[in-house]
Amino acid sequence: MASNFDSIPLIDVSPLLSNPETINLDDPNVLQVVKKLHEACQNVGFFYVKGHGIPDTLVKGVRDAARNFFLLPHEEKMKIQLSASTGYRGYTKLLDNKTQGKADLHESIDAYTEFAPGTYGPMGEHFEGPNLWPEYPQGFKEMMDDYGNALEKLSKMIMRGVVLALRGSPNLFEGDRAGKSFWSMRLIGCPGSGSAAHPSAMGIGAHRDYGLLILVNQDDDITALEVLNRRDEWIPAVPVPGAFLCNIGDMLNIWSNGMYTATTHRVINSSSKYRVSIPFFYEPNFQAIVEPLEFYKQKTGGVSRFQKVVYAEYLLNKIRNNFVG
Numbered sequence: 001m002a003s004n005f006d007s008i009p010l011i012d013v014s015p016l017l018s019n020p021e022t023i024n025l026d027d028p029n030v031l032q033v034v035k036k037l038h039e040a041c042q043n044v045g046f047f048y049v050k051g052h053g054i055p056d057t058l059v060k061g062v063r064d065a066a067r068n069f070f071l072l073p074h075e076e077k078m079k080i081q082l083s084a085s086t087g088y089r090g091y092t093k094l095l096d097n098k099t100q101g102k103a104d105l106h107e108s109i110d111a112y113t114e115f116a117p118g119t120y121g122p123m124g125e126h127f128e129g130p131n132l133w134p135e136y137p138q139g140f141k142e143m144m145d146d147y148g149n150a151l152e153k154l155s156k157m158i159m160r161g162v163v164l165a166l167r168g169s170p171n172l173f174e175g176d177r178a179g180k181s182f183w184s185m186r187l188i189g190c191p192g193s194g195s196a197a198h199p200s201a202m203g204i205g206a207h208r209d210y211g212l213l214i215l216v217n218q219d220d221d222i223t224a225l226e227v228l229n230r231r232d233e234w235i236p237a238v239p240v241p242g243a244f245l246c247n248i249g250d251m252l253n254i255w256s257n258g259m260y261t262a263t264t265h266r267v268i269n270s271s272s273k274y275r276v277s278i279p280f281f282y283e284p285n286f287q288a289i290v291e292p293l294e295f296y297k298q299k300t301g302g303v304s305r306f307q308k309v310v311y312a313e314y315l316l317n318k319i320r321n322n323f324v325g
């Protein structure tokens with residue numbers, strides 16, 4: 001469970017990335033990074049990551065492309081509308097996404113990793129289909145593909161760091177668990193205080209994320225994301241330019257038998273400006289079975305605190321409750 005934190009730690013992960021294939025725990029810089037990751041995952045469930053090596057032009061480029069898309073006329077945006085028949089990929093207009101049954105004041109484009117039809121059987125059919133990207137600006141799709149690949153690699157390295165902190169096997173979350181992550185990302189646009197629906201609706205209502213690890217790329221000049229600590233205080237996640245804001249999802253909470261925290265958060269844009277954010281969701285494999293791992297059980301009292309879940313079932317359930325329909 002999250003502690004009484006009143007700020008979110010900032011971690012420079014560059015020592016982890018200098019030798020991606022073999023992370024050397026004898027290097028004191030590496031050791032310090034993995035310790036910080038472990039403490040942040042345990043006490044806060046949120047941390048900023050800098051020194052990640054992803055070019056600023058790409059990080060800002062995807063936000064700018066998203067902002068330009070949201071400026072387009074409604075009819076133009078609806079050309080790539082999300083529905084069950086697009087594999088839940090594409091655009092959702094303002095107030096059509098809901099959290100805990102309540103409409104959210106944001107619009108979005110949802111994307112998932114693409115896969116060949118039939119790969120995941122009948123369950124997978126729900127998510128089949130190419131991602132739906134706007135035709136303009138040219139190169140939107142290519143940029144988002146580059147971004148998805150870069151964030152997938154970074155997420156994998158961060159997960160290795162988390163496991164190594166407790167001297168676990170670096171590939172504990174690879175192979176059948178998350179070796180073929182069913183990752184997704186959302187391009188989110190959140191109107192500011194001038195919007196008619198403000199303040200009765202939040203940008204995104206209070207929730208926990210459902211995967212392993214989330215990396216949020218957010219506008220530098222607006223503080224809108226807030227994180228709940230154990231005293232039930234909302235701690236603002238003030239943007240750190242150039243850093244991703246990372247957090248833990250339910251699947252890591254289960255796999256780690258509760259050692260790591262999926263902390264509740266929400267988005268309220270009280271500024272007068274339109275805010276863009278792009279969370280990248282690093283998820284288990286589509287067919288992964290998620291239950292407390294022996295490695296973490298031994299360190300958390302020896303008894304499983306969670307029931308087994310099949311990730312695909314969990315995801316589908318979440319998606320079906322997510323869209324106003």
Ligand SMILES: O=C(O)CCC(=O)C(=O)O
Binds near residue numbers: 225278279
């Ligand atoms: O927009 C953000 O900053 C965070 C979004 C978020 O929490 C989510 O999509 O789950």
Ligand SMILES: [Fe+2]
Binds near residue numbers: 208265
């Ligand atoms: Fe979230």
